[in-house]
Amino acid sequence: MRLVIARCSVDYAGRLTAHLPLAVRLIMVKADGCVAIHADGGAYKPLNWMNAPNTVEELEDRWVVSSPKGETLTILIEEVLHDSAHELGVDPGLQKDGVEAHLQELLAANPTTIAEGLSLVRREYPTAIGPVDLLCRDADGSAVAVEVKRRGEIDGVEQLTRYLDRLNLDPLLRPVRGIYVAQVIKPQARTLATDRGIGCVEIDYDELRGIESDELRLF
Amino acid sequence: MRLVIARCSVDYAGRLTAHLPLAVRLIMVKADGCVAIHADGGAYKPLNWMNAPNTVEELEDRWVVSSPKGETLTILIEEVLHDSAHELGVDPGLQKDGVEAHLQELLAANPTTIAEGLSLVRREYPTAIGPVDLLCRDADGSAVAVEVKRRGEIDGVEQLTRYLDRLNLDPLLRPVRGIYVAQVIKPQARTLATDRGIGCVEIDYDELRGIESDELRLF
């Protein structure tokens, strides 16, 4: 990884055009060739960047970064204040816990935490327009489509609605009702869901994880 | 901005929990206090980060970054390979061109490029669930709601549908038809739009900009 602190102006032309006036910034070049221009603030997102693959042409007063898609990033360098290179090696990568996939796993293993008497048919039940998170049957044997989100916003209701429309075309499943499950469900999403006859369930991730641990402890 | 290259392991606990095994990485600390852990690849996104505002506690063998929301980032440092600090100053910021806002401006100025006889009522026409990009009237005086996107995907159709439902409750506007305008409209989006009686128009950004320049040239 190469780190350059320089007084520079930057122009990007590609999916849009963008210009950065002259200022002191960090130019980060990673081993895979990607380039990022950072200011001294504004979260982790760089002001401007170029993803790999690309070619970096280093001229006297400017760097020209070009991608095969026809994008270009031109860095006019007026003054270099720091320039260093470092060997980092390959990163073993990030281990995550607590994202939607894990929430879905926990719910699949414990469908009764969503609603009394619910049993799982399958996870990622396929339809022509995409997979339904959980397809279940309730105590009466009726089909229930469950959409899982970490945060329950309006687009999840739209998503579940599209799936329900599709599933209700299948005579073997019909009638299918929907349940929207999330750690928090926003008021707009709840209103829309209720209007459409979709149930809303808020679940506690830590509590669910607790149930899971308890079950494991029995063995 | 402080740049540290170090052999370290990292743990984040907050919106999720995440762990990074021991490896050499860049630790970037910006003037506003935000911290980002970068590997030598993987585009511009850091492996792990903590946004401002936060407090950084620098101990003998570890840094503990805590946010007021209760998130923590713990960096266990085994070996420091580089450590430098740099004054960057305030950045003048990015100037953009070619995004949806500009597309919307151009269309607002030239509504007939969307459909023959169309005239603008107003941009960002407010409804209870959000603003409609363009509200127009056609040659017959009927209301037309226009949703503008750079890329026409399925969520834009959902958005326009919600607006149309809402607008059609207004006796002064009713009946309102919809037109979905984008540089490219994906097949799925076109199908859904057509099913719902929504028109689809693909427009050429460069051509539209050309029309605009021609008009300016007349003055």
Added chain:
DNA sequence: GTGTATATCTCGGGG
């Protein structure tokens, strides 16, 4: 490769 859904999304605007 296209299409779909997620993200510690980030970022900005409006009420």
Added chain:
DNA sequence: CCCCGAGGTATACAC
């Protein structure tokens, strides 16, 4: 402050 929408979204995953 939250809500909502856009993004050069990027990224993963299924078909």
